[in-house]
Amino acid sequence: xxxxxxxxxxxxxxxxxxxxxxxxxxxxxxxxxxxxxxxxxxxxxxxxxxxxxxxxxxxxxxxxxxxxxxxxxxxxxxxxxxxxxxxxxxxxxxxxxxxxxxxxxxxxxxxxxxxxxxxxxxxxxxxxxxxxxxxxxxxxxxxxxxxxxxxxxxxxxxxxxxxxxxxxxxxxxxxxxxxxxxxxxxxxxxxxxxxxxxxxxxxxxxxxxxxxxxxxxxxxxxxxxxxxxxxxxxxxxxxxxxxxxxxxxxxxxxxxxxxxxxxxxxxxxxxxxxxxxxxxxxxxxxxxxxxxxxxxxxxxxxxxxxxxxxxxxxxxxxxxxxxxxxxxxxxxxxxxxxxxxxxxxxxxxxxxxx
Ligand SMILES: *Cc1c(COP(=O)(O)O)cnc(C)c1O
Numbered sequence: 001x002x003x004x005x006x007x008x009x010x011x012x013x014x015x016x017x018x019x020x021x022x023x024x025x026x027x028x029x030x031x032x033x034x035x036x037x038x039x040x041x042x043x044x045x046x047x048x049x050x051x052x053x054x055x056x057x058x059x060x061x062x063x064x065x066x067x068x069x070x071x072x073x074x075x076x077x078x079x080x081x082x083x084x085x086x087x088x089x090x091x092x093x094x095x096x097x098x099x100x101x102x103x104x105x106x107x108x109x110x111x112x113x114x115x116x117x118x119x120x121x122x123x124x125x126x127x128x129x130x131x132x133x134x135x136x137x138x139x140x141x142x143x144x145x146x147x148x149x150x151x152x153x154x155x156x157x158x159x160x161x162x163x164x165x166x167x168x169x170x171x172x173x174x175x176x177x178x179x180x181x182x183x184x185x186x187x188x189x190x191x192x193x194x195x196x197x198x199x200x201x202x203x204x205x206x207x208x209x210x211x212x213x214x215x216x217x218x219x220x221x222x223x224x225x226x227x228x229x230x231x232x233x234x235x236x237x238x239x240x241x242x243x244x245x246x247x248x249x250x251x252x253x254x255x256x257x258x259x260x261x262x263x264x265x266x267x268x269x270x271x272x273x274x275x276x277x278x279x280x281x282x283x284x285x286x287x288x289x290x291x292x293x294x295x296x297x298x299x300x301x302x303x304x305x306x307x308x309x310x311x312x313x314x315x316x317x318x319x320x321x322x323x324x325x326x327x328x329x330x331x332x333x334x335x336x337x338x339x340x341x342x343x344x345x346x347x348x349x350x351x352x353x354x
Contacts, residue, residue, distance in 0.1 A: 004030060007067055011167045014202060015068060016160065024071040024100055026057035029064060029167055033175045033314070036283045040313075043299045047312040049180070050285055050295075051172060054320035058120070060241075060288075061192065061318050062092035064168060065161030070096035072160050073152040078102060081152045082145060084131075084138035086188065086241050087117030088319055093154050094126035105151070107131050107138040114240055114324045134235065136246045156191035157248045165192055169199025172314055173209045181311035184216040186293035186318060187264065188242035190226065190253035193217040196316070197256035213314075215262035216307065217253060218297030220290075224266035226250055238269045238327060241290035241319060263306060267296040275299065277331065279317070286321030286328075294318075 006025035008017060032052045040048035053061035070093070073081050082105040083093050090106035090113075097104035106121060110130035122128060131138040139155065146153035156162060173179055179200065185192055193215055203209045219227055223235030223245050235245035247253065257264050267275075272289055275296035280286045295315045301307035321328060339349045 007064060007164070007167055008071060011170055014166065014170060014199075014206070016072075016163055021075050022071050022100070024067050024074070024096060026063070026067070026095060026099060028056050028067050030171065031055045033172060034283070034285060036285070036315075038282045039278065039295070042278065042282060043295070044302050044309050045298070045313055046310050049176070049314045050279075050283065051168065051314055051316045052285065052287075053168070053316060053318050054287055054291070054323075058088070058091045058095045059320035059323050060088035060092065061165065061168065061316070062088045063096070065156065065164035065191075065195070066092040066096050066154060068164035069154045069158055069160045070100050070102065073154065074100045074102060076152070078150075078152040080105065080150075081154045082142055083107070083153070083155045084135060084142040085113075085155075086135050086243060087113040087121075088241055088323065089155065090121045090126065090128075091117055091124065094121045094124035097126065098124050103127065105129055107142050109134045109138050112240060112243065114326055116323050116325045135244055136231075136235075139248065155248065156189050162191050162195040162198070162249070162252075165195035166199030166202060168192075168316065169196045170203055170208070173200070173203055176314075179204075179209050179211040180213050180314045182214045182216050182262075182298070182307060182313045183316065184218065184294040184298040184313060185316035186239070186242050186290045187217040187219045187226065187247065187253065188244045188290065190217070190247035190249040192316065192318070193264075194249055194252035194256040197260055212260060214307075215256050215260040216294070216298060216301060217257065217262070217264045218293045219264070219266040220272065220293060221266045221268045226253060226264050227266050237272070239272055239288075239290035239293055240324070241288060242293060263301060265297055265301065267293050267300060271296040271300065273331065280321065285317065287317040288319040288321055288323045289327055291317040291319050
């Protein structure tokens with residue numbers, strides 16, 4: 001028998017479940033915590049682990065909150081769920097809606113979502129609503145619709161989603177057997193950072209762990225609203241998953257930063273892209289560009305003396321590399337030309353390539 005336990009079973013005592021909540025599952029949670037000694041050395045920290053949230057069923061951490069949000073919506077009798085998304089929330093909503101027998105409507109900023117994410121969402125049979133505007137415009141629209149019509153909101157503004165996301169923190173403590181000094185992650189709508197923080201606090205209150213990490217969150221430079229203290233009208237970054245100019249959970253993220261004596265800062269697109277390549281090249285872990293922002297930020301903070309180089313860190317890799325095949329293709333450049341399928345030709349090729 002498989003040792004896997006559905007997320008809603010494994011952490012039932014820490015989630016707002018009751019006897020009637022359906023146990024929905026596609027195999028979410030229990031994601032690998034990969035030790036990354038090479039990258040730790042390169043960044044200049046004592047220890048680094050990568051929490052590979054890419055290994056969730058739809059390829060991102062969004063599944064942790066979505067499984068609970070959709071289970072609760074189903075329990076409440078909803079027939080239809082809706083969200084605005086930069087891509088990953090939509091795939092997750094679409095998959096769990098299908099599993100639960102509900103309809104998902106997803107509003108996407110037209111022309112601003114990776115092809116892979118769009119295709120994935122459509123494969124799950126969601127109703128796609130491309131909105132003529134950016135994520136923030138799509139979000140405003142979805143809030144209004146779910147306020148006025150009998151459709152359940154499953155964006156991270158739905159507090160149930162963040163409850164589900166606290167489970168990432170429990171897993172880190174359960175796997176490591178201790179609380180890391182710092183947890184770094186990218187910031188888009190800023191829900192994941194406070195969700196992890198809540199998780200660490202709750203585990204400690206329950207007597208399951210001792211101590212708390214510093215929360216280190218990183219926006220992309222072209223949409224560093226929290227860092228600058230003003231919404232960004234035209235957010236820009238290659239990392240589409242965090243291209244958000246007016247984060248939904250802004251205040252919660254600031255509170256978590258302050259309580260944890262943490263940091264919210266930003267990284268440039270070149271820094272994100274360089275770390276994205278390093279994660280794959282140095283440790284064999286392929287995430288999407290947004291996920292690399294957290295690790296790039298850690299590197300920047302350590303170099304600036306703002307984060308302890310003797311610390312033990314966990315980086316949350318929020319989504320899978322194949323989620324953004326378009327940018328991966330651009331990053332690697334030309335695909336090599338074909339070689340004749342003949343020993344002599346390949347020997348020549350080896351001589352010039354090794
Ligand atoms: C949603 C998402 C983020 C941003 O998370 P927030 O909770 O919105 O801050 C980062 N990376 C990936 C891959 C995502 O899908």
